[in-house]
Amino acid sequence: MYLIVGLGNPTAKYEKTRHNAGFDVIDAIADKYGIELNLRKGKAFCGTGYIEGQKVMLAKPQTYMNLSGDSVSALVNFYKLDPMEDLIVVFDDISLAPGNLRIRKKGSAGGHNGIKDIIAKTGTDQFARVKVGVGEKPAGWDLADHVLGRFSLEDREKFDDAVKEAVDAVTLMVQDRTDEAMNRYNRKK
Template sequence: MYLIAGLGNPAAKYEKTRHNIGFDVIDAVADRYNIHVTEKKSKAYCGSGYMEGQKVLLVKPQTFMNLSGDSIAPLMKFYKLDPADQMIIIYDDISLEPGNLRIRRKGSAGGHNGIKDIIAKTGSDQFSRIKVGVGQKPADWDLADYVLSRFSTGERCLVDEAVMEAVEALGLMVQGETDEAMNRYNRKKTVKQEDA
Protein backbone atom coordinates (compact mmCIF):
# COMPACT_ATOMS: atom_id res chain seq x y z
CA MET A 1 0.00 0.00 0.00
CA TYR A 2 1.06 3.59 -0.67
CA LEU A 3 0.27 6.53 1.57
CA ILE A 4 -0.12 9.56 -0.71
CA ALA A 5 -0.46 12.85 1.15
CA GLY A 6 -1.06 16.31 -0.25
CA LEU A 7 -0.11 19.15 2.06
CA GLY A 8 -2.21 22.23 2.74
CA ASN A 9 -4.08 24.16 5.40
CA PRO A 10 -7.62 23.33 6.51
CA ALA A 11 -10.46 25.90 6.32
CA ALA A 12 -12.24 27.38 3.31
CA LYS A 13 -10.21 30.61 3.32
CA TYR A 14 -7.09 28.65 2.27
CA GLU A 15 -8.71 26.83 -0.67
CA LYS A 16 -6.90 27.28 -3.99
CA THR A 17 -4.01 29.20 -2.40
CA ARG A 18 -0.41 28.45 -3.39
CA HIS A 19 0.23 26.60 -0.13
CA ASN A 20 -2.75 24.26 -0.73
CA ILE A 21 -1.63 22.84 -4.06
CA GLY A 22 -1.09 19.44 -2.39
CA PHE A 23 -4.80 19.32 -1.49
CA ASP A 24 -5.67 20.20 -5.11
CA VAL A 25 -3.66 17.21 -6.37
CA ILE A 26 -5.30 14.83 -3.87
CA ASP A 27 -8.74 16.10 -4.93
CA ALA A 28 -7.87 15.46 -8.58
CA VAL A 29 -6.58 11.93 -7.79
CA ALA A 30 -9.72 11.19 -5.75
CA ASP A 31 -11.87 12.40 -8.64
CA ARG A 32 -10.06 10.36 -11.29
CA TYR A 33 -9.94 7.12 -9.28
CA ASN A 34 -13.30 7.53 -7.52
CA ILE A 35 -11.85 7.55 -4.00
CA HIS A 36 -13.79 9.36 -1.27
CA VAL A 37 -11.42 11.31 0.98
CA THR A 38 -13.93 11.82 3.78
CA GLU A 39 -12.89 9.50 6.63
CA LYS A 40 -11.50 11.39 9.62
CA LYS A 41 -8.45 9.64 11.06
CA SER A 42 -5.13 10.73 12.55
CA LYS A 43 -5.94 14.46 12.24
CA ALA A 44 -6.58 14.06 8.51
CA TYR A 45 -9.21 13.36 5.90
CA CYS A 46 -8.37 9.97 4.42
CA GLY A 47 -9.71 7.75 1.68
CA SER A 48 -8.59 4.30 0.56
CA GLY A 49 -8.94 2.82 -2.87
CA TYR A 50 -6.92 1.67 -5.86
CA MET A 51 -4.73 3.45 -8.40
CA GLU A 52 -3.51 1.42 -11.36
CA GLY A 53 -4.19 -1.79 -9.40
CA GLN A 54 -2.27 -0.63 -6.31
CA LYS A 55 -3.92 -0.03 -2.94
CA VAL A 56 -3.53 3.58 -1.80
CA LEU A 57 -4.46 5.73 1.16
CA LEU A 58 -5.04 9.36 0.13
CA VAL A 59 -4.42 11.82 2.97
CA LYS A 60 -5.18 15.52 3.48
CA PRO A 61 -3.74 16.49 6.89
CA GLN A 62 -5.95 18.88 8.88
CA THR A 63 -3.19 19.98 11.26
CA PHE A 64 -2.08 23.13 9.42
CA MET A 65 0.99 22.91 7.23
CA ASN A 66 3.74 23.28 9.85
CA LEU A 67 2.47 20.27 11.84
CA SER A 68 1.88 17.88 8.91
CA GLY A 69 4.01 15.21 10.61
CA ASP A 70 1.50 15.00 13.50
CA SER A 71 -0.94 13.51 11.03
CA ILE A 72 1.31 11.52 8.70
CA ALA A 73 3.76 9.86 11.15
CA PRO A 74 1.00 8.04 13.14
CA LEU A 75 -0.60 6.79 9.90
CA MET A 76 2.72 5.44 8.66
CA LYS A 77 3.23 3.68 11.99
CA PHE A 78 -0.34 2.32 12.16
CA TYR A 79 -0.13 0.76 8.68
CA LYS A 80 3.52 -0.31 9.20
CA LEU A 81 4.62 1.45 6.03
CA ASP A 82 8.20 2.16 4.97
CA PRO A 83 8.63 5.82 3.94
CA ALA A 84 11.24 4.96 1.31
CA ASP A 85 8.94 2.62 -0.60
CA GLN A 86 5.39 3.44 0.46
CA MET A 87 5.03 7.19 1.03
CA ILE A 88 4.62 10.00 -1.52
CA ILE A 89 4.14 13.63 -0.43
CA ILE A 90 2.85 16.40 -2.71
CA TYR A 91 3.49 20.03 -1.82
CA ASP A 92 4.16 23.56 -3.08
CA ASP A 93 7.61 24.81 -4.06
CA ILE A 94 8.37 28.54 -4.39
CA SER A 95 11.67 27.87 -6.19
CA LEU A 96 9.79 26.43 -9.20
CA GLU A 97 7.79 28.50 -11.68
CA PRO A 98 4.01 27.90 -11.68
CA GLY A 99 3.13 24.77 -13.62
CA ASN A 100 6.49 23.04 -13.16
CA LEU A 101 6.83 19.73 -11.34
CA ARG A 102 9.90 18.30 -9.64
CA ILE A 103 9.74 14.64 -8.65
CA ARG A 104 12.34 13.31 -6.22
CA ARG A 105 12.93 10.01 -4.40
CA LYS A 106 14.35 11.69 -1.26
CA GLY A 107 15.90 14.91 -0.03
CA SER A 108 16.01 17.66 2.55
CA ALA A 109 13.08 19.87 3.52
CA GLY A 110 14.50 22.71 1.42
CA GLY A 111 13.03 25.25 3.83
CA HIS A 112 9.49 23.85 3.59
CA ASN A 113 8.07 23.66 7.12
CA GLY A 114 5.53 20.94 6.33
CA ILE A 115 8.26 18.67 4.96
CA LYS A 116 10.57 19.59 7.84
CA ASP A 117 7.91 18.40 10.29
CA ILE A 118 7.29 15.15 8.38
CA ILE A 119 11.04 14.38 8.32
CA ALA A 120 11.31 15.14 12.05
CA LYS A 121 8.32 12.99 13.02
CA THR A 122 8.80 10.02 10.67
CA GLY A 123 12.57 10.07 11.26
CA SER A 124 13.27 9.83 7.53
CA ASP A 125 13.91 12.04 4.52
CA GLN A 126 13.97 8.96 2.28
CA PHE A 127 10.55 9.33 0.71
CA SER A 128 9.26 10.23 -2.72
CA ARG A 129 7.80 13.64 -3.27
CA ILE A 130 6.19 15.71 -6.00
CA LYS A 131 6.91 19.41 -5.72
CA VAL A 132 4.49 21.65 -7.60
CA GLY A 133 5.82 25.06 -8.61
CA VAL A 134 3.93 28.05 -7.25
CA GLY A 135 6.42 30.76 -8.27
CA GLN A 136 8.93 32.90 -6.42
CA LYS A 137 7.83 35.47 -3.89
CA PRO A 138 8.02 39.05 -5.18
CA ALA A 139 10.71 41.05 -3.35
CA ASP A 140 8.23 43.29 -1.53
CA TRP A 141 6.00 40.44 -0.26
CA ASP A 142 6.10 38.66 3.07
CA LEU A 143 6.60 34.91 2.47
CA ALA A 144 3.61 33.87 4.61
CA ASP A 145 1.33 36.29 2.74
CA TYR A 146 2.65 35.09 -0.61
CA VAL A 147 2.10 31.35 -0.07
CA LEU A 148 -1.41 32.09 1.21
CA SER A 149 -2.22 34.15 -1.89
CA ARG A 150 -4.06 32.89 -4.96
CA PHE A 151 -2.73 32.45 -8.49
CA SER A 152 -3.25 34.91 -11.33
CA THR A 153 -5.45 33.68 -14.19
CA GLY A 154 -2.43 32.82 -16.35
CA GLU A 155 -0.69 31.02 -13.49
CA ARG A 156 -3.86 29.11 -12.61
CA CYS A 157 -4.07 27.64 -16.13
CA LEU A 158 -0.50 26.35 -15.84
CA VAL A 159 -1.07 25.11 -12.29
CA ASP A 160 -4.26 23.25 -13.24
CA GLU A 161 -2.26 21.54 -16.01
CA ALA A 162 0.49 20.67 -13.49
CA VAL A 163 -2.10 19.20 -11.10
CA MET A 164 -3.27 16.82 -13.84
CA GLU A 165 0.35 15.96 -14.68
CA ALA A 166 0.96 15.20 -10.99
CA VAL A 167 -1.98 12.77 -11.11
CA GLU A 168 -0.41 11.06 -14.15
CA ALA A 169 2.98 10.97 -12.39
CA LEU A 170 1.43 9.36 -9.31
CA GLY A 171 -0.13 6.70 -11.53
CA LEU A 172 3.37 5.81 -12.72
CA MET A 173 4.97 6.04 -9.27
CA VAL A 174 2.57 3.58 -7.63
CA GLN A 175 3.52 1.09 -10.34
CA GLY A 176 7.20 1.46 -9.41
CA GLU A 177 7.89 3.74 -12.39
CA THR A 178 9.29 6.74 -10.50
CA ASP A 179 12.21 7.13 -12.93
CA GLU A 180 9.77 7.26 -15.84
CA ALA A 181 7.67 9.87 -13.98
CA MET A 182 10.83 11.96 -13.39
CA ASN A 183 11.89 11.70 -17.04
CA ARG A 184 8.44 12.68 -18.24
CA TYR A 185 7.50 15.49 -15.87
CA ASN A 186 10.72 17.08 -14.48
CA ARG A 187 10.92 19.68 -17.23
CA LYS A 188 10.81 23.43 -17.25
CA LYS A 189 7.84 25.52 -18.36
CA THR A 190 7.50 29.29 -18.17
CA VAL A 191 4.48 31.53 -17.68
CA LYS A 192 3.91 34.01 -20.50
CA GLN A 193 4.31 37.55 -19.18
CA GLU A 194 1.00 38.76 -20.63
CA ASP A 195 -0.79 35.99 -18.67
CA ALA A 196 0.82 36.78 -15.34
Protein backbone atom coordinates in the same frame (compact mmCIF):
# COMPACT_ATOMS: atom_id res chain seq x y z
CA MET B 1 -0.42 0.09 0.33
CA TYR B 2 0.81 3.51 -0.76
CA LEU B 3 0.08 6.51 1.43
CA ILE B 4 -0.27 9.58 -0.80
CA VAL B 5 -0.34 12.75 1.26
CA GLY B 6 -1.16 16.19 -0.11
CA LEU B 7 -0.05 19.08 2.08
CA GLY B 8 -2.18 22.14 2.75
CA ASN B 9 -4.07 24.02 5.38
CA PRO B 10 -7.59 23.08 6.52
CA THR B 11 -10.70 25.29 6.32
CA ALA B 12 -12.28 27.12 3.43
CA LYS B 13 -10.14 30.19 4.13
CA TYR B 14 -7.13 28.47 2.50
CA GLU B 15 -8.85 26.77 -0.44
CA LYS B 16 -7.15 27.39 -3.79
CA THR B 17 -4.15 29.12 -2.20
CA ARG B 18 -0.62 28.33 -3.37
CA HIS B 19 0.14 26.51 -0.10
CA ASN B 20 -2.76 24.11 -0.72
CA ALA B 21 -1.29 22.69 -3.93
CA GLY B 22 -1.05 19.26 -2.30
CA PHE B 23 -4.74 19.29 -1.36
CA ASP B 24 -5.63 20.23 -4.96
CA VAL B 25 -3.65 17.26 -6.32
CA ILE B 26 -5.24 14.85 -3.81
CA ASP B 27 -8.70 16.10 -4.82
CA ALA B 28 -7.84 15.55 -8.50
CA ILE B 29 -6.58 12.00 -7.80
CA ALA B 30 -9.72 11.27 -5.77
CA ASP B 31 -11.91 12.54 -8.63
CA LYS B 32 -10.07 10.56 -11.30
CA TYR B 33 -10.08 7.27 -9.39
CA GLY B 34 -13.41 7.59 -7.54
CA ILE B 35 -11.86 7.63 -4.08
CA GLU B 36 -13.97 9.26 -1.38
CA LEU B 37 -12.14 11.11 1.38
CA ASN B 38 -14.69 9.95 3.94
CA LEU B 39 -12.46 8.66 6.76
CA ARG B 40 -10.94 10.63 9.59
CA LYS B 41 -7.64 8.98 10.61
CA GLY B 42 -4.32 10.24 11.85
CA LYS B 43 -5.51 13.84 12.06
CA ALA B 44 -6.36 13.74 8.34
CA PHE B 45 -9.23 13.32 5.94
CA CYS B 46 -8.48 10.03 4.18
CA GLY B 47 -9.87 7.71 1.59
CA THR B 48 -8.79 4.31 0.32
CA GLY B 49 -9.06 2.92 -3.16
CA TYR B 50 -7.02 1.69 -6.10
CA ILE B 51 -4.85 3.33 -8.72
CA GLU B 52 -4.01 0.99 -11.58
CA GLY B 53 -4.49 -2.03 -9.31
CA GLN B 54 -2.40 -0.64 -6.45
CA LYS B 55 -4.11 -0.06 -3.10
CA VAL B 56 -3.69 3.52 -1.93
CA MET B 57 -4.74 5.77 0.89
CA LEU B 58 -5.13 9.44 0.04
CA ALA B 59 -4.68 11.86 2.93
CA LYS B 60 -5.18 15.58 3.52
CA PRO B 61 -3.72 16.42 6.96
CA GLN B 62 -5.91 18.71 9.05
CA THR B 63 -3.05 19.85 11.30
CA TYR B 64 -2.02 22.99 9.37
CA MET B 65 1.05 22.95 7.20
CA ASN B 66 3.77 23.40 9.81
CA LEU B 67 2.52 20.39 11.80
CA SER B 68 2.04 18.03 8.84
CA GLY B 69 4.41 15.52 10.43
CA ASP B 70 1.94 14.82 13.23
CA SER B 71 -0.56 13.47 10.73
CA VAL B 72 1.90 11.72 8.41
CA SER B 73 3.79 9.97 11.22
CA ALA B 74 0.50 8.84 12.83
CA LEU B 75 -0.64 7.25 9.54
CA VAL B 76 2.77 5.72 8.78
CA ASN B 77 2.96 4.20 12.26
CA PHE B 78 -0.66 3.00 12.40
CA TYR B 79 -0.41 1.21 9.05
CA LYS B 80 3.20 0.08 9.66
CA LEU B 81 4.39 1.64 6.42
CA ASP B 82 7.97 2.10 5.27
CA PRO B 83 8.27 5.75 4.17
CA MET B 84 10.97 4.87 1.64
CA GLU B 85 8.72 2.35 -0.07
CA ASP B 86 5.16 3.41 0.70
CA LEU B 87 4.95 7.21 1.11
CA ILE B 88 4.47 9.92 -1.52
CA VAL B 89 4.08 13.53 -0.40
CA VAL B 90 2.71 16.22 -2.74
CA PHE B 91 3.31 19.88 -1.89
CA ASP B 92 3.87 23.41 -3.17
CA ASP B 93 7.33 24.67 -4.16
CA ILE B 94 8.14 28.36 -4.51
CA SER B 95 11.41 27.63 -6.33
CA LEU B 96 9.46 26.26 -9.31
CA ALA B 97 7.43 28.41 -11.68
CA PRO B 98 3.68 27.67 -11.90
CA GLY B 99 3.12 24.74 -14.25
CA ASN B 100 6.36 22.96 -13.35
CA LEU B 101 6.81 19.77 -11.34
CA ARG B 102 9.81 18.24 -9.63
CA ILE B 103 9.71 14.61 -8.56
CA ARG B 104 12.27 13.29 -6.11
CA LYS B 105 12.80 9.92 -4.41
CA LYS B 106 14.19 11.59 -1.26
CA GLY B 107 15.83 14.80 -0.12
CA SER B 108 16.00 17.68 2.28
CA ALA B 109 13.12 19.90 3.31
CA GLY B 110 14.39 22.65 1.01
CA GLY B 111 13.01 25.28 3.38
CA HIS B 112 9.45 23.89 3.30
CA ASN B 113 8.12 23.79 6.86
CA GLY B 114 5.60 21.03 6.18
CA ILE B 115 8.31 18.74 4.80
CA LYS B 116 10.66 19.77 7.61
CA ASP B 117 8.06 18.62 10.14
CA ILE B 118 7.43 15.32 8.31
CA ILE B 119 11.18 14.59 8.31
CA ALA B 120 11.40 15.44 12.03
CA LYS B 121 8.37 13.35 13.03
CA THR B 122 9.03 10.30 10.81
CA GLY B 123 12.77 10.41 11.42
CA THR B 124 13.64 10.15 7.74
CA ASP B 125 13.96 12.17 4.54
CA GLN B 126 13.83 8.95 2.52
CA PHE B 127 10.39 9.32 0.95
CA ALA B 128 9.14 10.20 -2.51
CA ARG B 129 7.77 13.65 -3.19
CA VAL B 130 6.05 15.58 -5.93
CA LYS B 131 6.74 19.30 -5.81
CA VAL B 132 4.22 21.50 -7.62
CA GLY B 133 5.48 24.91 -8.72
CA VAL B 134 3.68 27.95 -7.33
CA GLY B 135 6.27 30.60 -8.23
CA GLU B 136 8.69 32.73 -6.26
CA LYS B 137 7.45 35.45 -3.96
CA PRO B 138 7.65 38.92 -5.48
CA ALA B 139 10.38 41.19 -4.14
CA GLY B 140 9.35 42.93 -0.95
CA TRP B 141 6.54 40.48 -0.21
CA ASP B 142 6.25 38.43 2.95
CA LEU B 143 6.59 34.71 2.18
CA ALA B 144 3.44 33.84 4.16
CA ASP B 145 1.42 36.40 2.18
CA HIS B 146 2.66 34.84 -1.05
CA VAL B 147 2.02 31.17 -0.25
CA LEU B 148 -1.32 31.93 1.41
CA GLY B 149 -2.37 34.05 -1.56
CA ARG B 150 -4.16 32.97 -4.70
CA PHE B 151 -2.90 32.65 -8.25
CA SER B 152 -3.39 35.17 -11.03
CA LEU B 153 -5.67 33.89 -13.80
CA GLU B 154 -2.70 33.10 -16.04
CA ASP B 155 -0.76 31.31 -13.30
CA ARG B 156 -3.89 29.42 -12.22
CA GLU B 157 -4.19 27.93 -15.73
CA LYS B 158 -0.54 26.80 -15.61
CA PHE B 159 -1.02 25.42 -12.11
CA ASP B 160 -4.17 23.50 -13.13
CA ASP B 161 -2.19 21.87 -15.97
CA ALA B 162 0.52 20.92 -13.44
CA VAL B 163 -2.11 19.34 -11.18
CA LYS B 164 -3.16 17.06 -14.06
CA GLU B 165 0.47 16.13 -14.66
CA ALA B 166 0.98 15.51 -10.93
CA VAL B 167 -1.92 13.04 -11.00
CA ASP B 168 -0.26 11.25 -13.93
CA ALA B 169 3.11 11.29 -12.13
CA VAL B 170 1.63 9.77 -8.96
CA THR B 171 -0.08 7.14 -11.11
CA LEU B 172 3.33 6.14 -12.50
CA MET B 173 4.94 6.25 -9.05
CA VAL B 174 2.50 3.77 -7.50
CA GLN B 175 3.30 1.42 -10.37
CA ASP B 176 6.98 1.50 -9.33
CA ARG B 177 7.80 3.75 -12.30
CA THR B 178 9.20 6.76 -10.43
CA ASP B 179 12.20 7.07 -12.75
CA GLU B 180 9.83 7.29 -15.71
CA ALA B 181 7.78 9.96 -13.90
CA MET B 182 10.98 11.92 -13.17
CA ASN B 183 12.13 11.70 -16.80
CA ARG B 184 8.73 12.76 -18.08
CA TYR B 185 7.88 15.61 -15.68
CA ASN B 186 11.15 17.01 -14.29
CA ARG B 187 11.58 19.53 -17.07
CA LYS B 188 11.30 23.27 -17.14
CA LYS B 189 8.42 24.74 -19.12
